[in-house]
Amino acid sequence: QKEVEQNSGPLSVPEGAIASLNCTYSDRGSQSFFWYRQYSGKSPELIMFIYSNGDKEDGRFTAQLNKASQYVSLLIRDSQPSDSATYLCAVNGDYKLSFGAGTTVTVRA
Amino acid sequence: GAGVSQTPSNKVTEKGKYVELRCDPISGHTALYWYRQSLGQGPEFLIYFQGTGAADDSGLPNDRFFAVRPEGSVSTLKIQRTERGDSAVYLCASSLTGDSGADTQYFGPGTRLTVL
Secondary structure, eight states, X not given: OOOXXXXXXXXXXXXXXXXXXXXXXXXXXXXXXXXXXXXXXXXXXXXXXXXXXXXXXXXXXXXXEETTTTEEEEEESSOOXXXXXXXEEEEESSSSEEEXXXXXXXXXX | OOOOEEEOSEEEEOTTXXXXXXXXXXXXXXXXXXXXXXXXXXXEEEEEEETTEEEEOTTOOSTTEEEEOTTSSOEEEEEOSOOGGGOEEEEEEEEXXXXXXXXXXXXOOOEEEEEO
């Protein structure tokens, strides 16, 4: 099983600020990386995926991947109260996903 | 289009009973996965189907757990002699092909199982 580590939080940020979420993984052979958002009592919802080193931007979200450091991050710009949720980092080396425990983000209005 | 659906949304059962959880994947997706999520944890992999066959069942915790996908679409997760430790949210996901790490998995709403 691939080990995926995330800071559990909670991470509290004011509305309009940048939320920065970090994830490290143990299997150097991992190929693809996913960020899921999970609202309380709901199922994970895909936000972004990234396969190549560097940055990938989608609206207010930016994923960053550094395979040499085995590190993935997610930035949420202009954070909104609706961004308050748990963010799950997932790593896929073949077909099954290995998840971190998630980071809980609270955006203060 | 329709997403992944799961029934029931909630299941309460007594210790020792048998339960079945159903998953209906996105139409056309050949790959189907079951995960289990306990409170405060990320989902944990249970089993992966490619078509009708279980390609990887290494995540099933013991032989009380079994899953089928007889026609390559709907899947049923079966738990015999349930224990209180089986209480969790059971999530089903599907993806288009499942044959590469780049294939995106889409999750259903989950079934919350409570064993009393």
